[in-house]
Amino acid sequence: MSAAAPAFVEAPPRNDLLGWLTTTDHKRIGILYLMTSLGYFGVAGLLSLAIRTQLARPNNTFVTPHEYAQLFTLHGTAMIFLFVAPFALGLANFLIPLQIGAADMAFPRLNATSYWMFLFGGLVIFLGAATNEGAAASGWSAYPPLSEIKISTGLGQDLWIVGVFLVSVATILTSINFVTTVFIYRAPGMTMWRIPIFTWEMVATSLLVFMAFPSLAATLLLLFVDRHLGGHAFDPAYGGSPVLWQHLFWFFGHPEVYVMILPYFGVISEIIPVFSRKPIFGYTGLVLAAFAIAGLSMGVWAHHMFTTGFVNNPFFSFVSFLIAVPTGVKFFNWIATMWRGSISFETPMLFAIGFLLNFLIGGITGVMISSPPIDYQAHDSYFVVAHFHYVLGGGSLFAIFAALFFWWPKMFGRKLDESLGRWCFALLFVGFNVTFLPMHAMGILGMPRRVDSYAASGPLPALNLIATCGSYVMLAGVLLFVYNAVVTARAGRPVSNDPWGANSLEWWTSSPPPEHNFDSLPPIRSERPVYDAR
Amino acid sequence: MTIGLRLFISSATFAIGIALAYWFTSREIVGTFMLGFMAFALGFVATYMIVAEREANLIGDEREATIEDGAGELVGTYTIRSPLPLAAAAAVTAIGIGIVVSPTIAILALLATIAIGGLFIVQSR
Ligand SMILES: [Cu+2]
Numbered sequence: 044m045s046a047a048a049p050a051f052v053e054a055p056p057r058n059d060l061l062g063w064l065t066t067t068d069h070k071r072i073g074i075l076y077l078m079t080s081l082g083y084f085g086v087a088g089l090l091s092l093a094i095r096t097q098l099a100r101p102n103n104t105f106v107t108p109h110e111y112a113q114l115f116t117l118h119g120t121a122m123i124f125l126f127v128a129p130f131a132l133g134l135a136n137f138l139i140p141l142q143i144g145a146a147d148m149a150f151p152r153l154n155a156t157s158y159w160m161f162l163f164g165g166l167v168i169f170l171g172a173a174t175n176e177g178a179a180a181s182g183w184s185a186y187p188p189l190s191e192i193k194i195s196t197g198l199g200q201d202l203w204i205v206g207v208f209l210v211s212v213a214t215i216l217t218s219i220n221f222v223t224t225v226f227i228y229r230a231p232g233m234t235m236w237r238i239p240i241f242t243w244e245m246v247a248t249s250l251l252v253f254m255a256f257p258s259l260a261a262t263l264l265l266l267f268v269d270r271h272l273g274g275h276a277f278d279p280a281y282g283g284s285p286v287l288w289q290h291l292f293w294f295f296g297h298p299e300v301y302v303m304i305l306p307y308f309g310v311i312s313e314i315i316p317v318f319s320r321k322p323i324f325g326y327t328g329l330v331l332a333a334f335a336i337a338g339l340s341m342g343v344w345a346h347h348m349f350t351t352g353f354v355n356n357p358f359f360s361f362v363s364f365l366i367a368v369p370t371g372v373k374f375f376n377w378i379a380t381m382w383r384g385s386i387s388f389e390t391p392m393l394f395a396i397g398f399l400l401n402f403l404i405g406g407i408t409g410v411m412i413s414s415p416p417i418d419y420q421a422h423d424s425y426f427v428v429a430h431f432h433y434v435l436g437g438g439s440l441f442a443i444f445a446a447l448f449f450w451w452p453k454m455f456g457r458k459l460d461e462s463l464g465r466w467c468f469a470l471l472f473v474g475f476n477v478t479f480l481p482m483h484a485m486g487i488l489g490m491p492r493r494v495d496s497y498a499a500s501g502p503l504p505a506l507n508l509i510a511t512c513g514s515y516v517m518l519a520g521v522l523l524f525v526y527n528a529v530v531t532a533r534a535g536r537p538v539s540n541d542p543w544g545a546n547s548l549e550w551w552t553s554s555p556p557p558e559h560n561f562d563s564l565p566p567i568r569s570e571r572p573v574y575d576a577r
Numbered sequence: 578m579t580i581g582l583r584l585f586i587s588s589a590t591f592a593i594g595i596a597l598a599y600w601f602t603s604r605e606i607v608g609t610f611m612l613g614f615m616a617f618a619l620g621f622v623a624t625y626m627i628v629a630e631r632e633a634n635l636i637g638d639e640r641e642a643t644i645e646d647g648a649g650e651l652v653g654t655y656t657i658r659s660p661l662p663l664a665a666a667a668a669v670t671a672i673g674i675g676i677v678v679s680p681t682i683a684i685l686a687l688l689a690t691i692a693i694g695g696l697f698i699v700q701s702r
Contacts, residue, residue, distance in 0.1 A: 057658070065658040143637075152659050152697065159666030167670060198677060205673035212669075226581040229637030231647035235580040250588060253622075254615050267676075290607040338588065341615065342595045345608070355603035558657070564644045 067151035068558055069140050072158050074454060076133025079162050080126045086169070087121035088521060090114050092514055095478070099511040101499040111495035112180035113172065113199075119183030120203065123303065124210045125165045127439045131306030132161075132217050134446055135245045137454065139221060141549035141556060142239045144230025144564050149223040157213040157220070164209030171199030171206075179203035182493060184292055185266065187277035187285045192270040201270065208263045211256045214302075218249035218256075230548075232567035239547040239570060240329055244309030247333040248302050254341055255298035262291040286353050293344035301340045303435060305333055307442030308373055311395050314449050315377050317545045318392035319384030325376040326570055332369035332376075339366045349418045356415040363413035370406060374399070389543070390464030394445035397472045401437025405430060408483070423493075426486025432479045444471065444524070451528075452542050456554045457535030463527040470520030477513030481506040546571035579638060582630060585623040592616035661700065665693045 063071060094114050097105040106114065136154065140147055148154045171178035176197025181189040190200055225238065225246055266288070268274035275281035277288045308329075316323045323329065342362045345354035377399065386392070408430040412418045421427055444467070452458045485506050490497050497503045541550040550573045552561050565576035596612035599605070636647045668690040675683025 062658070064663055065660045067657065067659055067662065152662050152700075155659070155662030156665050159663050160669060163666055163670035167674060170674075201677040202674070205677055209670060209673060222581075226579070227635065227637075229635070231636045231639065231642035231644055233637050234640055235638070246584070250584070253618070254588075254592075257618075258611060287607060290611070294608070294611050334584075334587075338591045338595075341592070341612070342599065355599075355605065358599065358602045566643060 067147075067155045069136050069148045069151065069154060070454075070556060070558075070560075072154050073133050073135075073137025076129055076136055076158055076161070077454075079158075079165070080130040080133055083121050083125035083165055084130075085521075087118050087126060088518070090118040090121070092518060094118060095511040095514040097495055098497070098507050100508070101504050102496050106495070108495050109177065109180060112182075112493070113178045115493055116179050116182050116203075117169070117172070120168055120179070120207065121165070122435070123183055123299065124207055125161075125168070127303040127435055127443070128214065128299070129161055129210075130443055131245075131248065131303070132157075132214065134310070134450070135221055135241075135248075135306065136217070138450070138549060139224055139242050139245060140228070141453075141552065141560060142242045142547050143225060143228065143233050144548050144561065144567065145224060145228035146560050148220050149228060150220050153216055154220050157217040160209050160213035160216075164206045164213060166206075167202050167209065168206030171197075171202040174198040174202070184296065185288075186292075187266065187269070187288050190266060191277065201267070204263050204267050204270075208260060211259050211263075214252055215256050215260075218252040221245050221249045230564055230567060233548075233572075236327070237567060237570045237572075239309075240312035240323060240326065241306070241309035241547075243330045244305045244312070244333050247337045248305045250334075251298045251302050251305070251337045251340065255295045255302070258291055259295035259299075262288065262295070265291070286348070286351055289348050289351065290345070293347045294341075296347065297344045298337075298340050300431075300434070301336060303439055305336065307398070307439045307446075308333065310442045310446045310449075311377060311398055312373075313545075313547065314391050314395045314445055315380050317449075317543050318389060318395075319381045319386050320544075321380055321384040322546075322571060322574075323376070324379035324382075325372075328372055329376050332372040335369035336366060339369070346413060346418070349415045350422045360413055360415055364410065367406070367410050367413075374403070374406075389448075390459070390461055390468060391445045391449035391543075393465065393468045394441050394448065397468060398438055398441040398445065401433055401441060401475065405433030405438055408433065421486055423491055424486035425482040425490045425492055428492050429479050429482035429486060432482070436479065437475055440475075441471070444468070447524075449543070450549075452538040453549055453554050453556070455532070456537050457531050458538050458542060459527050459531050460535075463523060463530070467520050467523045467527065470516055470523060474513050474516030474518075474520055477516060478510045479513070481510050485510075541573060544577075546574045548572055551576070579626075579630060579633065579635070582623065582626045585619055585626060589616055589619035589623050592619055659700065661693055661697055665690065665697070668693055 063075070066072060093106065094111070097103050097111060136148070169178070174197055176199060178199040179185070179190075179195065179202070181195050181200065185200075185203070188194055225242055229235075229238065265274065265276045269276050269278065269283075275283040277283045277285050279285065312323055312329055339362055343359055343366065345359045346363045348354045349356050349359070408426070412421050412427065412430060448459055448464055485503060488501070488503060490503055497507065538554050540553055542554070543550070547570075548564070548567075549556070551565060565572050569575055592612060593616045596609055596616055599612055600609045603609075636642050639646070668686050671686035672683050672690060675681070675686050
C-alpha cells in the first residue's frame with residue numbers, strides 16, 4: 044500500500060465556546076449570522092408588538108410619544124440592517140462555498156471579522172436604549188433636521204450612527220468575499236452559467252452593495268460631522284440642505300430594498316423546482332433579470348422624494364415602472380416552473396407559495412406608488428407602510444422561513460417537524476395578512492405613519508384593532524417555529540445527504556457537512572449536478 | 578474574457594449611460610455625481626481585473642473539466658481558526674464608541690486595531 048502523505052492534517056473540530064468564538068469556517072460563520080439575525084428579528088418583532096399594542100385603541104397610553112418614536116426607529120433599523128439583509132448574508136455564507144463546490148470562502152478571517160462587526164454594530168444601536176435620553180428616535184431613515192443635534196440631543200442618535208456604520212462596513216466586506224469566492228473558487232466544471240440561481244442572486248446583491256453602501260457610510264459620516272464637528276451639510280441656515288441627505292440616503296436606501304429581496308428571489312428559485320420536480324424554467328432569464336433589477340434599482344432613489352418638489356419626478360417614475368418588467372419575468376419563470384410539475388406541498392414550498400402571493404400584492408402597490416400623482420396621496424401614509432411590509436414581511440420574511448425549513452436539515456442534520464411547520468405557515472400567513480391588509484385602507488383614509496394615535500371616530504379604530512390582533516397571530520406562528528426547532532433538536536431523526544431530492548451541490552455532501560465540505564464531488568455538467576448524478 | 582469581468586464592464590457602461598441620461602433630463606448635481614462616481618468605481622474594478630486577469634485561467638471556467646483535473650491545485654490557505662477576527666471587530670467597535678463617548682478610548686482602540694492588523698499580516702506568512 045502506498046503511503047502518500049496528506050496535503051494537510053485537519054485539526055479536530057472544536058465544539059466548545061472557544062471553537063465558535065475563533066471559527067473561520069464559513070458554515071459556522073453562516074450559522075452564527077443566521078442565529079444572530081434571528082435574535083435581532085425577535086427583538087424587532089417584540090418592538091413591533093409594542094407598536095401594535097399602542098395602536099390597538101386610539102389615544103392609548105401604553106407608551107409615551109417619545110417612546111413610540113424610539114420603538115419604530117429601532118424596529119425599522121433592526122428589521123432592515125440587522126435581520127432581513129444579514130439573514131441573507133448568513134445564508135449565503137453557509138451556502139455559496141457548498142453550492143460551487145469550494146472548501147471555504149476566499150477570505151475566511153475577513154469573513155469572521157465581518158460577522159463580529161455585524162454583531163457588535165447591532166448591539167451598539169440597541170445600547171442607545173440604555174442612555175439617559177433613550178435610543179435614536181428619528182426613524183430608520185434618520186432625516187435631518189430630526190436627526191441633527193438640535194432635536195436629537197441624546198447619545199442614542201450617535202450610537203445609532205456608529206452601529207449602522209459598523210454594520211454597513213461589515214456588509215461591504217462580506218460582499219467582497221462573496222464575489223471573490225464565486226469568481227475564483229468554483230470547482231472544476233462549475234462554470235458561471237452552471238452556478239445555482241441563489242449564488243447568482245448573491246453576486247447581483249453584492250454588486251448592489253458595492254454601489255449603494257458607500258453612499259450610506261459617507262452620509263452617516265456627514266451627519267456625525269454636522270452633529271459634533273460644526274458641519275452644516277444638512278442645515279439650510281448655513282447653506283446646507285436636508286434634501287441632500289435624502290438624495291444620499293436613498294441612493295443607498297432604494298438599492299437596499301433589493302439587497303433585501305434579490306437573495307430571497309434566489310431562495311424561491313431554489314425551492315420551487317425541487318418541489319415541482321422540474322428544472323427551473325428560464326435559468327438565463329432569471330440571472331439576467333436579477334442584474335437588470337440591480338442596475339435599474341440604482342436609478343430610482345428619488346421616488347422616495349416625489350413630494351419634495353426638488354426632483355425630476357417623470358425620470359424616477361419611469362425607471363421605477365421599468366423595474367416591474369424584470370421582476371415580472373422572474374414571476375412568470377417561477378409560475379412556468381410549477382406549470383405541469385408534480386407539485387408537493389412540504390413546508391418550504393408552502394412558504395414559497397405564500398411568498399408569491401404576498402409579494403404579488405406588494406409588487407402591485409409598488410407600481411401604484413411609482414406614479415407621482417398616487418404617491419402624493421399615499422406618501423408617508425399607512426398605504427406605504429402596507430406596501431413595504433408586503434414586500435419585506437410577506438415577501439422576504441416568508442422566503443426566510445422557506446429557507447429555514449429547506450436548509451435546516453443541511454445545517455443541523457435534523458428535519459423540522461412537517462405538521463408543526465404547516466401550522467407555523469398557516470398562522471404566519473393568516474396573521475400577516477390580517478395585520479397588513481387593513482393598512483392599505485388606513486392609508487387611503489389618510490392615517491399617517493409614525494404617529495402614536497389616530498382619530499377615535501370613523502373606521503380607523505376597527506381597522507387598527509384588526510391589525511393588532513393579526514400581529515399577535517404572527518407572534519404565535521413565530522413561537523411555534525421556536526418550539527419546532529427545540530423539539531426536533533432533541534427528538535428529530537438524522538437525515539440523509541439529500542432529504543428533499545434536490546439539485547445543487549450542497550445536497551451531495553453529508554448533513555451537516557464536514558469541516559472541509561466535500562469528501563467527493565460528482566461530475567459537474569449542468570446547473571443540477573446532484574440531479575444528474577442521481 | 579471571464580463573466581466576472583464582463584459583469585463589471587457592463588455595469589460600468591450602464592452606470593455611465595444612466596448618469597448621462599440623468600444629467601440631461603434632470604440637470605441635478607448630487608445624483609449625477611453619485612452615478613458618475615459609481616461609474617468610475619465600477620470602471621476602476623473592471624480595469625484592475627483586465628490587468629490582473631490577463632493570465633487568469635481558472636479550472637472552474639472549463640466546461641469539460643473533471644474533478645480530478647483540479648486535484649493538487651493550490652487555491653489558497655485554509656485557515657481553520659483564528660482569534661484575530663473577534664479581536665479586530667471588538668477594537669473597531671471600541672473606536673466607534675470611543676468617538677462618541679471618550680476620545681481616549683478611541684485613540685487606545687485605534688492603536689489596538691493597528692496592532693491586530695499587524696498580527697493579521699504576521700499570521701498570514
Ligand atoms: Cu424605493
